[in-house]
Amino acid sequence: xxxxEIERVTEETDIKVKIxxxxxxxxxxxxxxxxxxxxLESMVKHGRFDIxxxxxxxxxxxxxxxxxxxxxxxxxxxLGDKKGxxxxxxxxxxMDDSLVLLAIDIxxxxxxNVRMDLEKEKLVDLNSDLLIHLLxxxxxxxxxNLHVDVLRGINDHHKAEATFKALGVALSEAVEEIGEDVPSxxxxx
Ligand SMILES: [Mn+2]
Numbered sequence: 001x002x003x004x005e006i007e008r009v010t011e012e013t014d015i016k017v018k019i020x021x022x023x024x025x026x027x028x029x030x031x032x033x034x035x036x037x038x039x040l041e042s043m044v045k046h047g048r049f050d051i052x053x054x055x056x057x058x059x060x061x062x063x064x065x066x067x068x069x070x071x072x073x074x075x076x077x078x079l080g081d082k083k084g085x086x087x088x089x090x091x092x093x094x095m096d097d098s099l100v101l102l103a104i105d106i107x108x109x110x111x112x113n114v115r116m117d118l119e120k121e122k123l124v125d126l127n128s129d130l131l132i133h134l135l136x137x138x139x140x141x142x143x144x145n146l147h148v149d150v151l152r153g154i155n156d157h158h159k160a161e162a163t164f165k166a167l168g169v170a171l172s173e174a175v176e177e178i179g180e181d182v183p184s185x186x187x188x189x
Contacts, residue, residue: 002175004077006070013057017070021078021175023050031055035124036064039164040071046093047168060126068134072141079175082106087183089174095162098153102166105145106174108189112139114148116163120156131160135167144174 002021009015027044029037031053044051053071057063079085090103114135118128139146148166153159182189 002078002080004074004079006074006077008066008070010066012062013055013066015055015057015063015066015070016052017054017067017074018052019071019074019078020050021075024048026050028052028054031063031067032057033060033064033126035126035160036060036067038124039126039160040067042161043164043168043171045168046165047172049168049172061130064126064130064134065137068137069141072138072143075142075171075175079106081182082108082189083182084177084179085183086174086176086178087189089170089172089176091166091169091173093162093166093169095158095165097155098158098162099151100153100159100162100166101147101149101151102163102170103145103147104139104167104170104174106142106189107145107184108143109145110140110143111145112136112147114146116148116150116159118156118159123156123160128156128160131163135163138167 005018025045025048027041114132150159
């Protein structure tokens, strides 16, 4: 049972995140930020995880940030000692005009490099400048390397959505169980 769960209450937010890595793409997402919900639902659908993400809080930056902390930590929780997983995953995902390359390594080391080049200030009700920060927050809490390049695109909605679809696809590949060994020459991840 590869499941993880985090509840976190601070002065700023109240969040609850649950994940089942071996799900079917069911998302129960209510953060009060419509576009962020849309991105999480896209990620989950294409990663075929089941998640619950419920959040309340003061404003979008804190809510989305704390949900990504919860998501990263519950992924880590669900993976346990990471025995038998593929560990690396990647995806090249188009969405109409936009094309995204994304690679991940859930190897216990944190490094992120995200290039999205969004032009609009807002994506519906989510501040665009948050997206890079949200991906960094997720990677920091899952303790992974994450590289994202939006290779091209015109529409910011498509660039962002393709990025989260790619994250789902790459994560699904990385957490796939392919053996019994710890996926590292060090013997520990
Ligand atoms: Mn959309």
